[in-house]
Amino acid sequence: MIVREIEARSLVTKTRVPAADYCINPYIGCPHRCVYCYAEFMKRFTGHSEPWGEFVDVKHCAKKINAAVYAGRSVVFSTTTDAYNPLEKQYGVTREALSAFAGSKVRVSVLTKSDLVLRDIDILKKCADAEVGFSMATVDDAFRKKIEPGAPSIAKRVNALRVLREEGIKCHVFVSPIFPEITDYKAIIDMCAPYTSEFHFENLNLRGSFRPRVLDLVARVDRRLLPFYDDIYRLRIGVYWDALEKEIIACCAERGLKCVSYFYHERIRK
Numbered sequence: 431m432i433v434r435e436i437e438a439r440s441l442v443t444k445t446r447v448p449a450a451d452y453c454i455n456p457y458i459g460c461p462h463r464c465v466y467c468y469a470e471f472m473k474r475f476t477g478h479s480e481p482w483g484e485f486v487d488v489k490h491c492a493k494k495i496n497a498a499v500y501a502g503r504s505v506v507f508s509t510t511t512d513a514y515n516p517l518e519k520q521y522g523v524t525r526e527a528l529s530a531f532a533g534s535k536v537r538v539s540v541l542t543k544s545d546l547v548l549r550d551i552d553i554l555k556k557c558a559d560a561e562v563g564f565s566m567a568t569v570d571d572a573f574r575k576k577i578e579p580g581a582p583s584i585a586k587r588v589n590a591l592r593v594l595r596e597e598g599i600k601c602h603v604f605v606s607p608i609f610p611e612i613t614d615y616k617a618i619i620d621m622c623a624p625y626t627s628e629f630h631f632e633n634l635n636l637r638g639s640f641r642p643r644v645l646d647l648v649a650r651v652d653r654r655l656l657p658f659y660d661d662i663y664r665l666r667i668g669v670y671w672d673a674l675e676k677e678i679i680a681c682c683a684e685r686g687l688k689c690v691s692y693f694y695h696e697r698i699r700k
């Protein structure tokens with residue numbers, strides 16, 4: 431892992447992600463090394479030629495965050511990295527940035543795969559409407575090791591969810607990405623519903639350069655799935671996801687759970 435410390439002009443940037451106005455990514459790169467990571471495009475903008483997952487730039491910023499500027503707006507941590515990746519233990523850039531919003535009128539949310547977020551419960555409690563989302567694509571930790579080799583186990587994430595709930599911090603589970611015929615979204619709901627009643631869903635995106643890597647992994651899980659993936663992503667584009675999204679919405683409604691869908695419906699280029 432190549433780690434560099436860099437000076438950033440600002441830690442807060444505008445975002446086009448649907449659920450927030452601004453984002454904070456305290457690191458460039460991510461040691462969680464998820465095979466499906468769409469954030470690899472960041473290499474193009476940051477001059478990195480190393481493989482994604484093998485470098486991290488730690489951002490320092492002389493300009494301190496002035497929370498008053500973002501009053502009434504929402505800020506999300508972790509759109510192109512995991513703000514609670516293992517380097518955060520040492521550098522604390524996320525903790526410092528989060529502290530800037532304590533006592534402010536900024537709605538802060540954090541998306542992570544890491545129980546390291548528990549370290550910052552004290553600050554989260556001081557932030558207005560703070561919310562933590564835990565991403566999970568599976569309940570099977572053997573599969574998790576294949577797709578997210580550098581990330582904490584599923585058990586650690588569920589335990590962190592439990593602790594945050596006990597501490598009164600709003601949480602949701604981000605069921606993402608949904609691997610067709612592999613991700614058992616109902617099992618994830620069953621496992622996490624005792625600790626949250628809000629679930630977000632996103633389908634597996636194969637539009638990036640990571641497509642061959644993901645398909646290779648799917649083949650290693652079960653080669654017979656490949657024609658099925660070809661059908662979903664090339665031949666009957668959209669049909670599978672439309673049906674699955676309806677099924678998920680119905681499942682959540684039946685169980686009285688809040689369901690937020692981030693399924694993409696654009697037609698995938700051949």
Ligand code: SF4
Binds near residue numbers: 460462509511581
């Ligand atoms: S945790 Fe998020 S940013 Fe990090 S490698 Fe995984 S998908 Fe990419």
